Amino acid sequence: MHIKLQKDSQVLWAEQQVVKKRKKRDVFEDPTDPDFPKQWYLSNPTHQDLNTKAAWAQGYTGKGVVVTILDDGVEKDHPDLISNYDPEASYDVNDGDADPQPRYTQRNENRHGTRCAGEVAAAANNGVCGVGVAYNAKIGGVRMLDGEVTDVVEARSLSLNPQHIHIYSASWGPEDDGKSLDGPAKMAKEAFLQGITKGRSGLGSIFVWASGNGGREQDSCNCDGYTNSIYTLSISSTTESGNVPWYSEPCSSTLATTFSSGNPGEKQIVTTDLRQKCTDSHTGTSASAPLAAGIIALALEANMNLTWRDMQHLVVRTSLPGHLIAGDWKTNGVGRRGRECPNQLWEDCFTQSETGSDVSHTTLTAPPRSTCQTCRDVGNKLVFSKSVDACWGRPEYVRSLEHVQARLTLSHNQRGKLAIHLISPLGTRSTLLFPRPNDYSSEGFNDWAFMSTHSWDEDPQGEWTLEIENMAPHERDYGNPSRLR
Ligand SMILES: [Ca+2]
Ligand SMILES: [Ca+2]
Ligand SMILES: [Ca+2]
Ligand SMILES: [Ca+2]
Structure with missing residues (x-):
């Protein structure tokens, strides 16, 4: 091959490539600690x-x-x-x-x-x-x-x-x-x-x-x-x-x-x-x-x-x-x-595994924290829908979501029977609460801010739906979920 290449009039230069020893200039060594x-x-x-x-x-x-x-x-x-x-x-x-x-x-x-x-x-x-x-x-x-x-x-x-x-x-x-x-x-x-x-x-x-x-x-x-x-x-x-x-x-x-x-x-x-x-x-x-x-x-x-x-x-x-x-x-x-864990009550919702150490060198320009409140009487209905404009056109306009809170005040004779879901305009379904069989309290929820991270980075504009379900098999008394905020 070498001779053939050297004799070829169109080849000006040829040389055999050899493997060289090259080391990454990485000084990190494992800690020496016994454990x-x-x-x-x-x-x-x-x-x-x-x-x-x-x-x-x-x-x-x-x-x-x-x-x-x-x-x-x-x-x-x-x-x-x-x-x-x-x-x-x-x-x-x-x-x-x-x-x-x-x-x-x-x-x-x-x-x-x-x-x-x-x-x-x-x-x-x-x-x-x-x-x-x-x-x-x-x-x-x-x-x-x-x-x-x-x-x-x-x-x-x-x-x-x-x-x-x-x-x-x-x-x-x-x-x-x-x-x-x-x-x-x-x-x-x-x-x-x-x-x-x-x-x-x-x-x-x-x-x-x-x-x-x-x-x-x-x-x-x-x-x-x-x-x-x-x-x-x-x-x-x-x-x-x-x-x-x-x-x-x-x-x-x-x-x-x-x-x-x-x-x-x-x-x-x-x-x-x-x-x-x-x-x-x-x-x-x-x-x-x-x-x-x-x-x-x-x-x-x-x-x-x-x-x-x-x-x-x-x-x-x-x-x-x-x-x-x-x-x-x-x-x-x-x-x-x-x-999401729709049915597996003992399972973990929306946790992301392995927080990596991939560190950042840039400051994120996170959108300003804004609060948009809506408050209305909802009577005895079980499913509430609400169109949200995310304060569009106003200084507190929310472009994309971080945390979403649903502040609920409702009464019920047994709090542990309730399941509550929140569905975002893009269809993300957050389980805010699943039935807790040990919770026999009749105190309900008083302005409790259920929080979800599941709609992170979503556009908040559109229709939000809140579902409140009584999971007890023979009881269909939803109490009086009187106020959705
Ligand atoms: Ca040590
Ligand atoms: Ca001390
Ligand atoms: Ca706990
Ligand atoms: Ca937290």
């Missing part, structure tokens, strides 16, 4: 993981970002937390002092906060336990669950040092008993509002919330006013094998899922533990929210100008549905994927 190989959800050969290594390799490890854990305290002198511990992001609301060290008991019931803290910011390459998702972030703890929790206790915790703390992670809420309907009271509500409007110099505090563990009680996280709030970034769970875990609560206000525990035999979350120990058995949605808080810390390091709403957009845009196996995946009116 890192056990952290299957951070890095996994099958790529069924949170993709954190890709962010670390780009240099994002949480530097300059401050996260605090609102819980039962944080063991600040734990050898894997001490180097990232931030006293300015910490407080003891229960005892009214600056030191959130947990109260030690024989049963170690105050280990929850320390476990959550390690998931976010356990140090890397120090020979202790594993690593946090944002292993160079600053981590604080607010001790507020080890005592009587009041509105004041919650409000103080949610509003601690909002110009210093960027992300608050909370893995608690009302009882997951399948019958509670409870949310933030006056001061905690105000703390959320002040946080998102004034925190982080007006960019807004980021509140990450665990969606709840009431799956076995057929609870709905839309009946939990903390996770149902538009101000909290609500996180549910996916198991190691990619299934919806038994404890998971369905609801339309959940934004994404991260990995956590599942059935016996499936791996759990590896993190720091009380008494300077390590654990490989952290579980539930409690373990999912801090993993998301860590990922959000990586994204903030990449772009500190992201607002609290930009961050929710980023979660919607970068979450990959591929690793959550479920029969009810749906696509909304603009192609965003989520889950």
Whole structure:
């Protein structure tokens, strides 16, 4: 071939191509911590993981970002937390002092906060336990669950040092008993509002919330006013094998899922533990929210100008549905994927699997937050339709949707029998409530703002339909759903 080419008068030059050794100039190496190989959800050969290594390799490890854990305290002198511990992001609301060290008991019931803290910011390459998702972030703890929790206790915790703390992670809420309907009271509500409007110099505090563990009680996280709030970034769970875990609560206000525990035999979350120990058995949605808080810390390091709403957009845009196996995946009116769960009451609604660490370098120009209210008497009808112009032509015009709230006041002799659906103009059907068999309350709903994220990015103009159904087999008394707002 060579001779043939050299003899050809039309060939000016020919040379054999050989394989050369060329190396990517990538200095990232795996953390050397003894438990890192056990952290299957951070890095996994099958790529069924949170993709954190890709962010670390780009240099994002949480530097300059401050996260605090609102819980039962944080063991600040734990050898894997001490180097990232931030006293300015910490407080003891229960005892009214600056030191959130947990109260030690024989049963170690105050280990929850320390476990959550390690998931976010356990140090890397120090020979202790594993690593946090944002292993160079600053981590604080607010001790507020080890005592009587009041509105004041919650409000103080949610509003601690909002110009210093960027992300608050909370893995608690009302009882997951399948019958509670409870949310933030006056001061905690105000703390959320002040946080998102004034925190982080007006960019807004980021509140990450665990969606709840009431799956076995057929609870709905839309009946939990903390996770149902538009101000909290609500996180549910996916198991190691990619299934919806038994404890998971369905609801339309959940934004994404991260990995956590599942059935016996499936791996759990590896993190720091009380008494300077390590654990490989952290579980539930409690373990999912801090993993998301860590990922959000990586994204903030990449772009500190992201607002609290930009961050929710980023979660919607970068979450990959591929690793959550479920029969009810749906696509909304603009192609965003989520889950509806029309009949499977114990299943998880519209959660998107695997919040990826694909960090953004741009600030999204999110549309201004607007409120359009419509209020009318609806009598005893079961299906209400309402044409919405989205305030077209006015300054508060809504071009595309983020959260949708349906504020309902209605009475019924047994609240747990009700199913409520909201259908958008583009046909996206959100399950706002499914029957909760444990809920025998006759108190109904009093201005409860059911929230859905399912119509994210849809055009709100057109006809909206709200369906209220009594799921009891022989009772067709719908009470008096008197007002739809
Ligand atoms: Ca203390
Ligand atoms: Ca470590
Ligand atoms: Ca719940
Ligand atoms: Ca929420």
